[in-house]
Amino acid sequence: MTSPRVPHPIRSALGAGNNASPTPEEEQFNALIEADSRIEPRDWMPDGYRKTLIRQISQHANSEIIGMQPESNWITRAPSLKRKAVLIAKVQDEAGHGLYLYSAAQTLGISREEMTDQLIAGKARYSSIFNYETPTWADMGSVGWLVDGAAICNQVPLCRASYGPYGRAMVRICKEESFHQRQGFEILLELMNGTPAQRAMAQESVNRWYWPALMMFGPPDDDSPNSAQSTAWKIKRFSNDELRQRFVNMLVPQAAVLGLTLPDPDLKWNDETGMYDLGEIDWTEFHEILAGRGPANGRRLQRRREAHEDGRWVRDAAAAYSRKQTQEMAVAS
Ligand SMILES: [Fe+2]
Numbered sequence: 267m268t269s270p271r272v273p274h275p276i277r278s279a280l281g282a283g284n285n286a287s288p289t290p291e292e293e294q295f296n297a298l299i300e301a302d303s304r305i306e307p308r309d310w311m312p313d314g315y316r317k318t319l320i321r322q323i324s325q326h327a328n329s330e331i332i333g334m335q336p337e338s339n340w341i342t343r344a345p346s347l348k349r350k351a352v353l354i355a356k357v358q359d360e361a362g363h364g365l366y367l368y369s370a371a372q373t374l375g376i377s378r379e380e381m382t383d384q385l386i387a388g389k390a391r392y393s394s395i396f397n398y399e400t401p402t403w404a405d406m407g408s409v410g411w412l413v414d415g416a417a418i419c420n421q422v423p424l425c426r427a428s429y430g431p432y433g434r435a436m437v438r439i440c441k442e443e444s445f446h447q448r449q450g451f452e453i454l455l456e457l458m459n460g461t462p463a464q465r466a467m468a469q470e471s472v473n474r475w476y477w478p479a480l481m482m483f484g485p486p487d488d489d490s491p492n493s494a495q496s497t498a499w500k501i502k503r504f505s506n507d508e509l510r511q512r513f514v515n516m517l518v519p520q521a522a523v524l525g526l527t528l529p530d531p532d533l534k535w536n537d538e539t540g541m542y543d544l545g546e547i548d549w550t551e552f553h554e555i556l557a558g559r560g561p562a563n564g565r566r567l568q569r570r571r572e573a574h575e576d577g578r579w580v581r582d583a584a585a586a587y588s589r590k591q592t593q594e595m596a597v598a599s
């Protein structure tokens with residue numbers, strides 16, 4: 267419907283490692299990054315910076331949209347009207363996050379149609395966490411507490427990302443994510459104050475979601491090849507392991523309030539580091555899911571394709587209306 271706003275043609279950057287002296291445009295870009303200023307769509311930027319952002323922001327947007335599915339699964343079965351209303355609001359927030367982020371990516375010269383096509387063709391990535399199933403109501407608590415909780419730890423530093431439209435989108439998203447985390451915590455708290463069966467359901471769910479949530483921060487630092495460049499460009503502010511550690515430090519006291527056990531026998535306070543030591547993460551499962559062999563990979567994409575087809579009439583109607591408006595304006599002028 268709307269065509270993407272391409273600020274200016276993508277020009278190739280000399281890039282790091284090239285010995286030629288920087289062009290005035292590169293100097294300007296480097297100075298803005300150095301001064302912790304924002305890069306805006308109208309500014310010149312290196313190819314690699316633009317591509318990294320397009321990849322990261324579109325993956326993030328796809329995750330928000332695919333992430334609606336595991337929770338919308340429970341809207342019709344929520345245990346009370348209050349829970350249903352909260353869950354609907356939460357899932358709707360995720361759709362909004364997807365839209366802010368697709369818009370931010372569009373300012374870099376990729377169209378919404380391209381991003382959608384890549385997603386439904388199975389060529390674009392989204393967060394693997396959404397390829398897990400949500401078989402119990404307690405999973406709505408775990409997803410909010412752990413998945414949205416991990417998202418907040420990851421995303422708060424992105425509010426200061428050097429690319430303006432991304433950072434500004436993240437400010438609003440983070441406010442909503444913090445509501446999501448609290449509603450998840452509250453679902454678990456209510457279950458933990460309930461019957462033995464409800465407590466067991468909460469613990470079983472946390473057992474399934476804890477490790478996948480830790481994997482949301484990405485591979486360990488020594489196995490994260492793109493991180494150094496993203497950090498130099500001030501897109502990324504903290505390493506994967508730092509953020510993972512920060513998340514666990516936040517979870518431990520909250521788990522104590524809930525009366526839940528985090529399923530890591532090696533988790534313990536370390537007086538020397540002033541942080542919790544974590545057990546070894548088994549990355550085999552993560553790589554399986556990344557390779558498309560997770561419990562719900564196929565279904566998530568299939569559902570997304572169906573939703574895209576179901577929405578075709580809306581897009582056609584909006585495009586026809588827009589054409590009619592343009593014709594009427596042309597006749598009037
Ligand atoms: Fe979100």
Ligand SMILES: [Fe+2]
Nearest residue numbers: 360414443446
């Ligand atoms: Fe969320």
